Amino acid sequence: GDSVTQMEGPVTLSEEAFLTINCTYTATGYPSLFWYVQYPGEGLQLLLKATKADDKGSNKGFEATYRKETTSFHLEKGSVQVSDSAVYFCALGDGNSGYALNFGKGTSLLVTP
Amino acid sequence: EAQVTQNPRYLITVTGKKLTVTCSQNMNHEYMSWYRQDPGLGLRQIYYSMNVEVTDKGDVPEGYKVSRKEKRNFPLILESPSPNQTSLYFCASSPDWVHVETQYFGPGTRLLVL
Numbered sequence: 001g002d003s004v005t006q007m008e009g010p011v012t013l014s015e016e017a018f019l020t021i022n023c024t025y026t027a028t029g030y031p032s033l034f035w036y037v038q039y040p041g042e043g044l045q046l047l048l049k050a051t052k053a054d055d056k057g058s059n060k061g062f063e064a065t066y067r068k069e070t071t072s073f074h075l076e077k078g079s080v081q082v083s084d085s086a087v088y089f090c091a092l093g094d095g096n097s098g099y100a101l102n103f104g105k106g107t108s109l110l111v112t113p
Numbered sequence: 114e115a116q117v118t119q120n121p122r123y124l125i126t127v128t129g130k131k132l133t134v135t136c137s138q139n140m141n142h143e144y145m146s147w148y149r150q151d152p153g154l155g156l157r158q159i160y161y162s163m164n165v166e167v168t169d170k171g172d173v174p175e176g177y178k179v180s181r182k183e184k185r186n187f188p189l190i191l192e193s194p195s196p197n198q199t200s201l202y203f204c205a206s207s208p209d210w211v212h213v214e215t216q217y218f219g220p221g222t223r224l225l226v227l
Contacts, residue, residue, distance in 0.1 A: 032214065041221075042220060043117070043220055043221055045218070046214060046216075049214055091214075093214055101158075101216075103156040103157075104155055105153055105155040
C-alpha cells in the first residue's frame with residue numbers, strides 16, 4: 001500500500017542553521033504530498049503541499065519539491081528559528097485509502113539559541 | 114473563530130469502563146475523522162465520516178465506535194477500553210473529502226487506560 005518514510009529524529013540544530021528533513025514515498029498512483037507541523041501541545045497544521053511532480057510547495061520559509069524520479073519530498077529551510085521547534089510530518093494522499101492521508105512517523109526538531 | 118474542539122483534553126480511566134470523547138466543529142464541514150498518535154508510529158486513522166450518517170473504518174478501527182448524527186459532532190466511543198488504547202487522539206474536519214489535506218485538527222485528547 002501507499003506509505004511515506006521520513007527520517008527519524010530528534011533533529012537538533014542551532015538557530016540560523018540549514019534544515020533538511022528527508023521524506024520518501026511509495027505509491028501506486030499519482031499522489032499529492034504534504035508536510036504538516038505540530039507545535040507542542042497543539043494539533044497538526046498543514047505547512048505546505050504539492051499536487052504533481054516537480055511542484056514546489058512553500059510556506060513560512062519552508063520548501064519542498066515533489067520529485068517523482070526519486071519518490072521524495074524533502075523539507076528544507078535555509079535558516080531555522082527557535083520558533084520552528086516542532087514535530088514535522090510528511091503525508092501522502094491519493095483518495096484511495098479511505099480518503100485519508102498516510103502520515104509518516106514524524107520528525108522532532110529542536111532549535112537552540 | 115473556526116475551530117475543532119475536543120473534550121476532555123485529558124482522561125485517566127480503567128480497563129473496561131466505557132468512555133466517550135466528544136468532537137465538535139463550527140465550520141459546517143462535511144468530512145470528519147479521528148486519529149490516534151503513538152510514539153514511533155505517527156498518526157493512524159481510526160474512523161472517518163464523509164457526511165451525516167455516513168461513517169467508515171480507517172486503518173485501526175478495532176475497539177472503537179463512532180456516530181455522526183449531526184454534521185458538527187463526531188464522538189469517539191470506547192465501549193471497553195484496554196491499556197493498548199492509551200494514546201493521544203485527534204479529531205479533524207475538512208470541507209469535504211476532496212480537500213482532506215486542509216483538515217483542521219483539534220487540540221488532542223490524551224487518554225491513559227490503566
